[in-house]
Amino acid sequence: MRKFGFKVYSSNLYDAPELIKDCAKYASSVSDSFIELMIVPSCTTADLKKIKEQIGDVEVRIHAPHDSMGFDPGNKELEKQNKELVVLSQKAADFFNAKTIVVHAGLGHGMQHIDETVRQFKLFNDSRILVENLPYLDYGTTPMHGSTADEISYIMQGSGCGFCFDFSHAICAALTLNIAIDVQLKNFFNLKPTVYHMCDGDTNQANDLHMHFGAGNFPLSHFLNDFTDKDAYITIETSMGIEQDANPRIQDYLYLKSVQKA
Numbered sequence: 001m002r003k004f005g006f007k008v009y010s011s012n013l014y015d016a017p018e019l020i021k022d023c024a025k026y027a028s029s030v031s032d033s034f035i036e037l038m039i040v041p042s043c044t045t046a047d048l049k050k051i052k053e054q055i056g057d058v059e060v061r062i063h064a065p066h067d068s069m070g071f072d073p074g075n076k077e078l079e080k081q082n083k084e085l086v087v088l089s090q091k092a093a094d095f096f097n098a099k100t101i102v103v104h105a106g107l108g109h110g111m112q113h114i115d116e117t118v119r120q121f122k123l124f125n126d127s128r129i130l131v132e133n134l135p136y137l138d139y140g141t142t143p144m145h146g147s148t149a150d151e152i153s154y155i156m157q158g159s160g161c162g163f164c165f166d167f168s169h170a171i172c173a174a175l176t177l178n179i180a181i182d183v184q185l186k187n188f189f190n191l192k193p194t195v196y197h198m199c200d201g202d203t204n205q206a207n208d209l210h211m212h213f214g215a216g217n218f219p220l221s222h223f224l225n226d227f228t229d230k231d232a233y234i235t236i237e238t239s240m241g242i243e244q245d246a247n248p249r250i251q252d253y254l255y256l257k258s259v260q261k262a
């Protein structure tokens, strides 16, 4: 059975005080959902306890801080800081008994950056870690690696990590690198991801738009039915910025259920 995940940030405790509770309340009323908790660097043990009170028994998967929060495993100079951010995420995964921790590949193009990512992932030394594929250029400027299946496969083989497949990032990279979208998606799917990230977007522009389902032109039924495993964990990543209300996400959950073929 596929499971569909509500994405919340540990900081939502403060900037969207009802959101975690409302997502968890809905998630606990259905049998095929989970919560993906993004850990922000300021997250404390007291925060984890508060979140646990709000989430109750709903299954949790963890996402580690990414480049906008100071994480870049492609940069040797950030090794200590990267390690601290992963340790914080591991603590959260222990606390929630989470089976996976999503970690982004790093910044920079070229083998020296990719090899540095492999080296640091190896040092993280945690079988729960999944590397997430990234756009080739973040919002048209910042160079990122892990944007093709070959690069992700190289990081997986070199470090022993698993894979989190982000559809929107894959499409952004395919558009920039002039790879046919279905070829790119199939190549990523062949790497046997265990967690997936999905939103709607625009197949004509290489920007990760995090649109609610139905607002863009992604063929979501095709993506879901042809490029996700039947036991997939699929995180709904459909909001840009801070939304207070859980209802649009609940509608997105229902949307995916409605296009899912038996």
Ligand SMILES: [Zn+2]
Residues within 6 Å of the ligand: 063, 066, 102, 104, 132
């Ligand atoms: Zn991510």
